[in-house]
Amino acid sequence: MDILVGSVFAGLLIGMILALVALGLTIIFGVMDIVNFAHGEFLMIGMYTGLLTAQGLGIDPLFTLPVAAAVGFLLGVICYFGFIKFLLRGPMVAQLLGTFGLMLFLRNLALLIFGSEDRAVHSGILVGKSFDVGMGIIVPATKLAAAGLSVAAFLGVWLLMNRTKVGKALTATALNAQGARYMGIPTERMNALAWGVGGASVTIAGALLVNFWSVNPFIGLLFTMIAFAIVALGGFGSIPGAFFAGLVVGIITEIPGFWDFFSYTFDAEWMMNVPMTSFKYMWVYVAYFVIVVLRPRGLFGWKQ
Amino acid sequence: MKKFAKTWMFVFGALAVMGLMAPTGATAVEEIKIGVIYPLTGGAAAAGRELRAGAELAAEIANNVMPDLPMTMARNSGVKSLGGAKIKLIFKDHEGNPTIGADQAKKLILDDKVDGILGCYFSSVTKTVSAVCEQYGIPMINGSSTSPSLTQRGFKWFWRTTPHDKWFTKDLFELLVGLTEGKVKGVAAVPKEEIMNLASACEKTEWGSHVSGLIQDFAREYGFNLKKSLLYAAKSADLSSEVRSLKASRADVMLFASYTSDAILMVKTLHAQKARPKIIWGQDAGFEKPEFRETLGDSINGILTRTVFLPKVVEIKKLAGQVNALYKKQTGNDLGGASARAFTGLQTWVAVLEKAGSTKPDAIQAAANSLYIPGKELVVPWQGIKFSTSGDELGQNVLGSGLIGQYQKGKDGNIGLEIVYPFDVSSADMIFPFAGF
Numbered sequence: 001m002d003i004l005v006g007s008v009f010a011g012l013l014i015g016m017i018l019a020l021v022a023l024g025l026t027i028i029f030g031v032m033d034i035v036n037f038a039h040g041e042f043l044m045i046g047m048y049t050g051l052l053t054a055q056g057l058g059i060d061p062l063f064t065l066p067v068a069a070a071v072g073f074l075l076g077v078i079c080y081f082g083f084i085k086f087l088l089r090g091p092m093v094a095q096l097l098g099t100f101g102l103m104l105f106l107r108n109l110a111l112l113i114f115g116s117e118d119r120a121v122h123s124g125i126l127v128g129k130s131f132d133v134g135m136g137i138i139v140p141a142t143k144l145a146a147a148g149l150s151v152a153a154f155l156g157v158w159l160l161m162n163r164t165k166v167g168k169a170l171t172a173t174a175l176n177a178q179g180a181r182y183m184g185i186p187t188e189r190m191n192a193l194a195w196g197v198g199g200a201s202v203t204i205a206g207a208l209l210v211n212f213w214s215v216n217p218f219i220g221l222l223f224t225m226i227a228f229a230i231v232a233l234g235g236f237g238s239i240p241g242a243f244f245a246g247l248v249v250g251i252i253t254e255i256p257g258f259w260d261f262f263s264y265t266f267d268a269e270w271m272m273n274v275p276m277t278s279f280k281y282m283w284v285y286v287a288y289f290v291i292v293v294l295r296p297r298g299l300f301g302w303k304q
Numbered sequence: 305m306k307k308f309a310k311t312w313m314f315v316f317g318a319l320a321v322m323g324l325m326a327p328t329g330a331t332a333v334e335e336i337k338i339g340v341i342y343p344l345t346g347g348a349a350a351a352g353r354e355l356r357a358g359a360e361l362a363a364e365i366a367n368n369v370m371p372d373l374p375m376t377m378a379r380n381s382g383v384k385s386l387g388g389a390k391i392k393l394i395f396k397d398h399e400g401n402p403t404i405g406a407d408q409a410k411k412l413i414l415d416d417k418v419d420g421i422l423g424c425y426f427s428s429v430t431k432t433v434s435a436v437c438e439q440y441g442i443p444m445i446n447g448s449s450t451s452p453s454l455t456q457r458g459f460k461w462f463w464r465t466t467p468h469d470k471w472f473t474k475d476l477f478e479l480l481v482g483l484t485e486g487k488v489k490g491v492a493a494v495p496k497e498e499i500m501n502l503a504s505a506c507e508k509t510e511w512g513s514h515v516s517g518l519i520q521d522f523a524r525e526y527g528f529n530l531k532k533s534l535l536y537a538a539k540s541a542d543l544s545s546e547v548r549s550l551k552a553s554r555a556d557v558m559l560f561a562s563y564t565s566d567a568i569l570m571v572k573t574l575h576a577q578k579a580r581p582k583i584i585w586g587q588d589a590g591f592e593k594p595e596f597r598e599t600l601g602d603s604i605n606g607i608l609t610r611t612v613f614l615p616k617v618v619e620i621k622k623l624a625g626q627v628n629a630l631y632k633k634q635t636g637n638d639l640g641g642a643s644a645r646a647f648t649g650l651q652t653w654v655a656v657l658e659k660a661g662s663t664k665p666d667a668i669q670a671a672a673n674s675l676y677i678p679g680k681e682l683v684v685p686w687q688g689i690k691f692s693t694s695g696d697e698l699g700q701n702v703l704g705s706g707l708i709g710q711y712q713k714g715k716d717g718n719i720g721l722e723i724v725y726p727f728d729v730s731s732a733d734m735i736f737p738f739a740g741f
Contacts, residue, residue, distance in 0.1 A: 003552045010544065118539070118565035122572075122599050130576045140576040212576075213541040214569055222541075256545050260552040272553075277534050277546045278508070 002136020003264065007257025009137045015250020016147040019243045020154060020205040021223055022230035024076075024198035027157070030237030031174045031194035034084065037099040039227055040220030041106035042199055046072055046206020047215040048110065051119055060124045061211050062145060068207035069200040076199025080192045103220065110217035120214035127211065146208035153204050157197065158239055170194060174237065222281070229288035235298030245299065252283045335392045336383060336663060338653055339412030341405055341423035341433055342646075344397035348425065351642045355425055355448070356395060357635045358643030361627070362650035363391045373626055375681040377654045385661035391654060394418060398429050405429035409436040419663040420444065422649050425642070427451035434462045443668045445656070447649025448642060452514070455692075455700040461665070463672050463691050465652050466645050467704035469511070469587070472610045473518040475706045476585055477526045479608075479725045480557065483736065488724065490733020499582060502530045503555030505546055505570065506587075507538035507562055515561035515587050531555050538566045547573040561587040568599050575603055575741040582737035583608065585708070597711070597719055604711045604719060606735040611707050613644040616723050616731040617685050624683040639683065648684050652677065655689075672699075679703070685729050710734060 025039045036042075049071045053064040079102065087098040121127060126141040133139060161167040172180040173190040181187050213219075230249050234241025256276035263271030291298060340359055344352040362377075367390045370378040382388040394416050398405035405424055412418045413436070421437055421444040424430045430449040437444040438459050446454065450468040479488070486493030504519045506512035513535055523530040532553035536546050547570070550558055558581040562570055567590025574584070584607045590596055591609035615638050618628045627647065628639045639647070652675070657663070660671035677689040688703040709721035712732055722732035 003548075006548065010548065014544075118541070118569075120565070120569065120572075122568075130578060132578055138577055214565060215541065216539065218539070219541055254545060257548055257552070260549050264552065272532065275533075275535060277536065277549050280545050 001261075003257060003261040004136075006136035006138065007254040007261065008251065009139070010257070011251035011254035012247055013139070013143050013147045013250070014253065015247035016150045017143075017205060017208060017246075018226055018230060018250055019246020020150040020208070021202060022227040022234070022242045022246055023154060023157060023205075023239065024200075024202035025227045026231045026234065026237055026239065026242045027161075027194055027201070028198040029231065030239075031170055032084075032088075032191055034087075034095050035099065036102075036198070037096070037224060038079075038103040038106055038220075039202060040222065040224030041103050041110070042072060042075060042202045042220075043206040043209070043223045044110060044215060044217065044220040045075060045106065046203030047210040047213070047219070048114060048119075048206075049203060050207030050210040051121060051215060054121060054124070060126075061121050061207065062124065062126065062149075064207050065149065065204055068203040072199040072201070072203025072206075073196040074199075075203070076195035076197070077192050079199070080195040084195065085188075085191075103224070107217050107220060114217060116216060116218075118214040118216045121210055124211065140212060142211035146211055149208060150205065153201060154239075154243055157201060160197070161239060166193070226281070226284055229284045232288050232298055233291050235300040238298065238300040241298060241300030249284055249287070252287055253280055255283045256280050335390045336386065336657060337392050337394055337416060337418040338650070339394050339396060339409070339416060339418035339421045339423075340650075341396045341398050341408050341412070341421065341429070342425055343400045343429075344395065345399055348400055351425060352397070354635075354637070354640055354643040355646040357631065358639070358646030359393060359422065359650045361631055361634065361643075362647045362654070363393050365627075365630075366391050366650075366654045374623055375651070376658070377651060380658075383654065383657045385658050386663070391650075391657075393650075398424055398426070398433075400426055400429070402426075402428045402432040406432040406436050409433045413437075413440050413442050418442070419657075420653060420668065422447065422646075422653060425449060427454060430454055434459060437461050441665050443656075443665060443672065445649055445653055445672075447652075448645040451511075455697045458698055460698070461669065463652075463699040463701070465649055465689055465701045465704065466612065467686075467701070467706055469515055470518055471704060472587060472706040473515060473522055475610060475708055475725060476559070477522045477528070479708055480528065480583075481526060482725070482727055487727045488734050488736070489727065489730040491736045494736070499556045500529050501553070501555045502528050502557045502559060503532040503534075503550045503553045503581075504530065504559040504561075505534040505536060505543075505550060506560065507566060508535035509538065511589075512538070512561040519559055528557075536566070538563045540566060540569070543569055543573045544577065546570075547577050547579060550574075551577060551579050555581055557581060557583040557585065559585050559587070560591070562590040564590040564593045564595055567591050567593075567596055571596075571600055571604065571607070578741065580738070580740040584738055585609065588612075592709075592721075602713060602719060603741050605713050606710065606738040608708055608710050608724065609721070611641065611709050611721065613639065613641040613684060614707060614709055614721050614723060615639075616709075616721070617644075617683075617707070617729065620723070620729050620731060621683070621685060623680070624685075627683045644683050648682055648689075651682070652689055685723075685726065 028036050046068050049068045050061050050064045053067045054061040087095050129141040131139045169185045170190050173187045177187050230245045234245030259276045342352045342355045366377040369381050382390045396408035424433050425448050427449040430446050434444050438461050443461050446464040448466050452468045452470050455464050482488050483494045484496045506516040586609040588610050592611050618625045631639050655677050656672045660667040673693045679688040686704045689701050690703050692700045692702050708725035710724045711719050712722045714720050723730050724734040
């Protein structure tokens with residue numbers, strides 16, 4: 001039983017962080033209808049920012065979040081004005097291939113600067129500590145802190161989008177860019193803001209992740225894929241959708257744990273011999289496939 | 305131009321070989337040329353320097369009389385049965401590249417006319433170089449490549465002194481059996497039920513998946529219950545679901561084959577998940593790297609890893625201590641896994657030549673196949689050297705063995721590796737069970 005409870009809890013915890021990873025993608029898509037293939041690379045940059053700031057300044061990785069947010073915001077805005085703005089003039093294919101190119105560029109740039117080896121944070125106030133809550137739930141302190149901060153960041157973005165004038169302007173741009181322009185909303189700046197907020201939220205997620213995941217220049221693709229699955233599940237452009245879908249995907253990545261639970265409960269030898277952990281991400285893509293086939297606009301989607 | 309020169313060299317080489325084929329009378333040999341191919345530049349250059357120094361020291365001992373050392377080659381000046389002929393080493397650099405290695409082997413055989421080859425550290429390079437040697441019928445002795453497949457090709461001109469991964473995995477099971485029989489220093493006999501359940505997690509490239517298969521085979525053979533056997537990508541950024549799965553199996557013994565960063569991540573995650581198996585064992589590689597110790601610090605106290613040579617051997621084996629002193633005088637460093645095995649590789653060459661009494665390949669082949677060097681003449685902690693001449697492991701030394709070391713916190717507060725297996729050379733009481741993180 002404790003295997004089951006432990007897995008559910010671990011899935012929810014990682015799900016909260018994955019939701020934040022997907023948030024940036026859904027904002028950018030919601031506002032501009034652009035699918036950012038370089039999203040995972042933004043995360044990778046966030047991870048390196050957290051790692052290097054922590055090591056360079058000798059501070060705990062948790063305190064590097066403001067730096068990561070600033071880097072992510074700037075990165076998003078620079079990408080928008082330096083690159084994406086021009087892509088918008090082209091056809092849809094150009095936008096897809098354009099962000100794909102951005103992904104390759106950022107990845108290889110990271111490879112050039114940081115080298116291909118894995119790097120990880122090995123010290124910090126929370127690193128390596130964990131609480132045994134009982135019932136098989138063991139909570140690594142870094143994951144708990146990351147999940148908590150992730151929820152806070154989510155709430156912040158949600159408030160920004162729903163309770164402020166800027167958020168309303170963003171939503172208006174998302175709904176009808178031309179109409180918004182007639183109403184005097186500077187849509188160009190709104191687009192840049194979407195990229196900035198999207199970039200900042202994903203680099204924050206990166207700086208949180210680096211507390212317990214190692215980073216290398218190739219890590220981005222995995223997260224791009226996961227973020228796509230979350231966004232598809234939650235609905236393109238939906239912020240609460242991204243949160244709930246994040247939790248669902250978090251639980252899905254723990255399927256090997258459930259499998260273990262059932263194989264020990266039934267004492268089924270053939271089940272124990274299935275290498276489920278090797279396929280842990282496969283189920284995420286299966287879910288992605290199913291949702292795209294059955295309900296293309298996702299659980300909370302509103303964009304057609 | 306370079307290509308031109310190469311072609312000419314090849315032509316000359318070929319002519320020279322033809323010249324050799326012409327019947328000549330038996331002449332006294334003055335020096336014996338051994339071609340030595342190691343990674344002297346590139347990523348493994350540090351290991352290459354060690355290997356070279358180890359082989360050079362062995363040649364020096366063979367060429368001079370050093371009566372203090374209790375080994376055959378130290379008693380004679382040169383190879384006695386060949387009229388005191390000196391050993392001459394010709395070093396070549398393979399840069400970690402199998403193609404360059406094969407080229408160097410051809411040059412050594414055709415241009416330098418070496419009597420035999422020693423090398424090449426990298427299993428991949430040893431593979432191509434030994435194929436060249438097989439083609440030309442030139443004997444090759446390999447001292448430090450551990451891919452099991454090298455001696456499974458039925459080569460007639462290839463001998464390997466070092467034990468390989470199959471032996472190392474077997475050692476682990478011998479240790480487990482030893483635990484149940486009370487053979488381990490400082491540990492009373494453990495009931496088998498207490499260490500009955502095993503779980504393994506190995507990285508999924510050729511090396512790790514091979515080790516995983518070996519663990520499955522040996523678990524069956526030795527009657528242990530392998531509850532879980534995982535493969536994972538060494539580049540994984542997160543191993544928490546793997547670790548939870550290992551934990552869920554309630555295994556008493558956890559076995560790993562990991563490279564450096566994943567070994568560190570694995571132990572960190574075990575730590576965070578509060579896993580408490582009674583034994584944690586790593587198959588060398590990541591578990592033996594300095595980074596592993598430096599990054600994880602005191603938390604690795606009690607973790608086991610297999611290895612081939614530890615500085616502790618020097619304290620237990622007198623000969624190893626004497627050779628280590630000579631080595632240290634020349635290089636400033638202690639003998640390590642690479643240098644000790646390179647030393648042993650060349651020592652084997654000298655013993656083979658001594659026994660053959662000739663530099664003719666056929667005589668060397670016959671001598672190698674019937675060679676026996678007792679363990680007391682070796683710096684490495686093996687029972688000796690004796691090559692398999694039949695079966696599916698042609699040319700493999702059957703008397704080699706690995707070491708299993710355990711990280712223990714010494715009196716000086718530093719974490720170091722102590723020998724716990726083989727039992728007769730153990731340097732400290734084993735920590736059992738693993739105390740947890």
